[in-house]
Amino acid sequence: MxxxxxxxxxxxxxxxxxxxxxxxxxxxxxxxxxxxxxxxxxxxxxxxxxxxxxxxxxxxxxxxxxxxxxxxxxxxxxxxxxxxxxxxxxxxxxxxxxxxxxxxxxxxxxxxxxxxxxxxxxxxxxxxxxxxxxxxxxxxxxxxxxxxxxxxxxxxxxxxxxxxxxxxxxxxxxxxxxxxxxxxxYTRSIGVALSPGSIPETGEYTFELGPDEIEIGMGLHGEQGVSRGKLIPADELVDSMIDRILEDMPLEQNDKVCVLINNLGASTMMELLIVNRRVMQRFSDDGIKVHDTLIGSFCTSQEMAGFSISLLKLDDELEKYYDTPADSFALKTR
Amino acid sequence: MSVTELTLEQTQQMMLYVSQKMQESKDLLSHADQVIGDGDHGIGMARGFESVEEKLSHSSYLNCGELFKSVGMTLLSTIGGAAGAVFGSLFMGMGKGLSDAQVINETNLSVALQAGLELIQKRGGAKVGDKTMIDALSPAVDAASDGKDLSMGEFLDKISLAAEEGKEKTKDMVSKIGKSKTQGERSLGFPDPGAISVTLIFKFMHEYVRSIQ
Known part of the structure; x- marks a missing residue:
């Protein structure tokens, strides 16, 4: 290794x-x-x-x-x-x-x-x-x-x-x-891992994945997920992830959501943008309104490659608080 | 000569020995955790027992209850995570059970172990069969309560064996609590790392007692 x-x-x-x-x-x-x-x-x-x-x-x-x-x-x-x-x-x-x-x-x-x-x-x-x-x-x-x-x-x-x-x-x-x-x-997420992260103190990876394998639902600490399979094209992968979320939290036409495409650590912005492209296509097809989109590294697992998709469904009260300007190291909004 | 009780000083020496041996078990525990959890169990336990060794090397206690409470507080604040809460509670509960005892023996250790188990169960809500450290601790507590007039060596041997058997049974269990629970069936075939730690703690206590006989 x-x-x-x-x-x-x-x-x-x-x-x-x-x-x-x-x-x-x-x-x-x-x-x-x-x-x-x-x-x-x-x-x-x-x-x-x-x-x-x-x-x-x-x-x-x-x-x-x-x-x-x-x-x-x-x-x-x-x-x-x-x-x-x-x-x-x-x-x-x-x-x-x-x-x-x-x-x-x-x-x-x-x-x-x-x-x-x-x-x-x-x-x-x-x-x-x-x-x-x-x-x-x-x-x-x-x-x-x-x-x-x-x-x-x-x-x-x-x-x-x-x-x-x-x-x-x-x-x-x-x-x-x-x-x-x-x-x-009102919040739901699902992640996918492409390669593992490691803990500095052990100097070892928290799990193993084959060279062409991915694992959907992999946890942030390497907890095993729900399905392990071959790497598939981005659109197909995003569809299966969005389907799982929507099964759990159905959305109707004109529902408003915020979208977070989160980098688990080692994925590239290029990949995250390709993911977002498909997410937006799906919601546009279904008539779901995307109120805001966040893309980047917010919740990581060392050098794990992969990403997660999170949705926050908004009602008037949540929208008011979501839109309140915030100021921190990792999130600044106006 | 068979020993029937340990003095306060011997008990402190025993816990120092356990602390050193638990630090040496770091890699074994981390590897066991990598298979079914997040791989950090050994690091946490080693960090905790390093602090216990440090603490016990520079402290003196009025009684065994205080000694065990101090071990528990140190583990609680330095291991962190689920293991910190669980193993911290084990020793804090034992400390409560031992109260102002000047020696440990079969009778008061049996009461102490029961008190430790109860405090953990209050925290974590884990039951026997959930594939946690409870599955090693609970049979050890049972074994401790039905022994009669054993030497400390025989008594700790009996507890260790019960814990070891309980730990082996966790191989046939599916995780129901903690970070490994989401793996379901995939945890089958591997022992729970926390149960291994319980087994080791009793084993090292037994080793210490054998060394002074």
Whole structure:
């Protein structure tokens, strides 16, 4: 097997050093919480309802790249592909809380669930109110009747976008919980992997794929997907992925959606644009209105090649929050 | 001479030995996890037990309960992920069960293991048969509770064997929880990495006790 090349210093320090680099790129808009692997906005408005996102590192710019005005108030980051621990989550919670409570928003994985739940108990002991929304947008990871078993993937971005805008305008944690839950329920994704990513500390790939093989539904950590097959032309691949999403969340003529074509790491913008071409053809044929399109690296898995397609179905309320200007490292909108 | 209990100091030495051996098991655990999960189990466990070794080398404790709680807190805050919550809870629960005990023996270790299992189940919601570390821990807890008047060596041997048998059975199970659950049938034939870790922890405890006999 060829040596895996990565530009790093010390494999054990990659999460810490990448977070430090990210903070420097924010130019003062966020501060780092030493010993808590967390970042928090420096311009946090007084008295606002808090929004904390987080999860394992290695998916940059998710999650820490989405902290800022009308987005998350802070992000707590674990080691590569591992959930942050409760003490670190609590530390970020305390830094964010303005007396109105904090919403925990993260991808639905056993590790994140347990660690955030323990943190929520610790926060309750300090009289900080928390609520939790787990993102489960990956349609390939479980059937609809077990939707609460699904993983959170790139659709995280849509939910964080809406939740961030809502958190800036609502006055109670309950309102933020309701709107965020709706955004989560209106989001669906599916991914495909062409070649694996590797964890810096092991220096080994997280899975193996044959030279001409792809795997639809492959998880962000190399969890096996739903179907493995030969590489097929882009249009055919996109059709099968869109079909799976629409089976799960049917869309009607004149429905409005936002589209995210997310790079899992090593795919090229050229390929993503070819994907988007087919996605837009499909929606144009079906009379579905595409309100906004995001294309790029938002939720990655190291050097995994492949992409995911995410849809956020809009209603008037979600559209209002989606259109609210946002300012962070990885997402700036007007 | 057969040992029937471990002093606080011996218990601390035992956990130091377990910490060193768990770090040496890093590659074995990572490879087991690559087959059915995301391949990072060994890294996490090694990182956690490296911190435990560091902590235990520079701390002294008033009782065994405090010692185990400290191991649990350290694992919880340094492993991260699901493994941190689960293995942290195991030792924190054991610490609660041991309370202010000055020695560990068959009787209080049996109570402690039960308390550890209960705390994990409260967190993760995993049941026997879900292909998790519970499938190795639960039979070990059962084995611990029905032993009578065994030496520490015999007692830990019995627990290790029960855990090992439970771990072997996870090969015939389909993952129902954690990152490997979405693989369904594809997880068949491979043991759960967390169950391997449980087996190793008991095995290393047993090795330590044999070394002082």
């Amino acid at each position: 060829p040596v895996i090349k990565k530009v790093i210093n010390d494999p054990k320090q990659v999460a810490k050093e990448s977070l430090e680099g990210l903070v420097l790129a924010y130019h003062g808009k966020v501060r780092i919480l030493e010993d808590c692997s967390s970042i928090v906005r420096t311009d946090l408005p007084q008295g606002k309802v808090g929004l904390l996102v987080g999860g394992g590192s290695g998916h940059e710019p998710l999650f820490a790249g989405f902290v800022g005005e009308n987005l998350a108030d802070g992000s707590v980051n674990g080691n590569v592909f591992a959930a942050p621990s409760p003490d670190k989550i609590l530390c970020a919670t305390q830094a964010i809380d303005q007396g109105k409570g904090v919403l925990y928003l993260y991808g639905n994985y056993a590790g994140d669930n347990m660690n955030f739940d323990i943190a929520a108990e610790l926060a309750a002991d300090l009289d900080i109110e928390t609520r939790t929304v787990r993102i489960w947008d990956d349609v390939a990871s479980a059937p609809p009747e077990r939707i609460e078993d699904r993983r959170g993937i790139a659709g995280d971005l849509f939910v964080i976008k809406v939740a961030g805008a809502a958190a800036a305008s609502v006055s109670t944690l309950d309102d933020l919980f309701r709107i965020t839950t709706k955004a989560r329920d």
